[in-house]
Amino acid sequence: MDILVVGSVAFDSVETPFGKAEEVLGGSATYFSVAASYFAKLGIVAVVGDDFPEEHVKMLNYRNISTDGLQTVEGGKTFRWKGRYDFDLNVAHTLDTQLNVFSDFKPELPEEYRDVEYLFLANIDPELQMEVLNQVKGPRLIACDTMNFWIEGKQDKLRELLKGVELFVINEGEARELAGEASLIKAARKIFEMGPKTLIVKRGEYGALMFSGDHIFSAPAYPLEDIFDPTGAGDCFAGGLMGYLAKTGDLSDANVRKAIIYGSTMASFNVEAFSLERLKRLTVSEIDERYAEFKRLTHFEDV
Numbered sequence: 001m002d003i004l005v006v007g008s009v010a011f012d013s014v015e016t017p018f019g020k021a022e023e024v025l026g027g028s029a030t031y032f033s034v035a036a037s038y039f040a041k042l043g044i045v046a047v048v049g050d051d052f053p054e055e056h057v058k059m060l061n062y063r064n065i066s067t068d069g070l071q072t073v074e075g076g077k078t079f080r081w082k083g084r085y086d087f088d089l090n091v092a093h094t095l096d097t098q099l100n101v102f103s104d105f106k107p108e109l110p111e112e113y114r115d116v117e118y119l120f121l122a123n124i125d126p127e128l129q130m131e132v133l134n135q136v137k138g139p140r141l142i143a144c145d146t147m148n149f150w151i152e153g154k155q156d157k158l159r160e161l162l163k164g165v166e167l168f169v170i171n172e173g174e175a176r177e178l179a180g181e182a183s184l185i186k187a188a189r190k191i192f193e194m195g196p197k198t199l200i201v202k203r204g205e206y207g208a209l210m211f212s213g214d215h216i217f218s219a220p221a222y223p224l225e226d227i228f229d230p231t232g233a234g235d236c237f238a239g240g241l242m243g244y245l246a247k248t249g250d251l252s253d254a255n256v257r258k259a260i261i262y263g264s265t266m267a268s269f270n271v272e273a274f275s276l277e278r279l280k281r282l283t284v285s286e287i288d289e290r291y292a293e294f295k296r297l298t299h300f301e302d303v
């Protein structure tokens with residue numbers, strides 16, 4: 001196993017200007033792991049209730065994702081998230097969050113998960129992220145995501161966690177909120193003081209910015225004519241990014257830049273359909289072709 005991820009496995013109910021979906025498969029760990037599975041082998045740490053259908057577990061296993069760390073609570077209910085997007089698809093409006101089985105979840109890592117090289121703490125309660133971090137033996141790379149729900153509800157725990165995180169991947173609005181700064185450059189500086197060495201700011205349809213030391217790298221998002229549902233785009237971005245880093249084993253600045261483009265590639269496919277419908281049916285050649293299109297999109301030379 002190359003990458004270990006802890007995060008939510010969920011039923012999402014989502015409304016966008018283009019349609020709606022009720023109680024479909026979602027969750028930060030789910031989107032992340034399926035996206036990353038095109039590059040690397042994964043293990044998931046999460047919890048579901050006994051209302052979680054076996055077919056979803058089978059889909060994860062089919063994609064070579066280990067579910068040995070996915071607990072099922074008999075008589076418990078799976079995490080549920082309800083959200084709405086208006087025409088500005090960059091902003092998710094949370095209508096309801098039901099933690100359900102996550103409220104009493106105590107992650108216990110299977111022995112074979114503990115010496116994993118790449119750890120991704122996907123969006124979930126920072127206390128759970130910390131418990132997983134404390135059980136791994138010394139990964140090569142520790143990366144993390146979060147959201148406004150936790151920035152507002154558990155910021156002290158999040159800040160404690162960030163002391164041990166190297167790569168932090170969050171939304172633009174959340175970076176500003178956490179740092180209390182309108183300027184992203186100032187926000188990055190403040191976030192570096194909290195622990196992370198590299199900050200990647202996800203900017204929805206405007207792409208992503210990486211801040212590392214004094215360098216800034218800017219990547220566009222893929223210009224899609226139709227975006228159906230942005231849910232999970234951020235997690236798929238992180239999945240493509242971490243997947244490519246784990247596949248290549250190269251953490252140089254140049255390679256992280258490429259990984260960001262793979263992240264953007266995976267996110268661009270995900271938004272083409274609700275839930276994981278597009279993502280789980282991708283082929284490696286589709287991924288490579290879109291990566292090549294990204295190269296053409298951004299290439300220019302001095303005249």
Ligand code: AMP
Pocket residue numbers: 007008010011012026027028031080081092097123124125147149150230231232233234235236
């Ligand atoms: P994103 O990539 O930011 O669009 O993430 C969307 C996913 O995050 C959805 O599938 C939700 O199930 C999940 N999610 C929403 N709120 C939370 C939360 N508070 N903690 C963990 N996961 C969440």
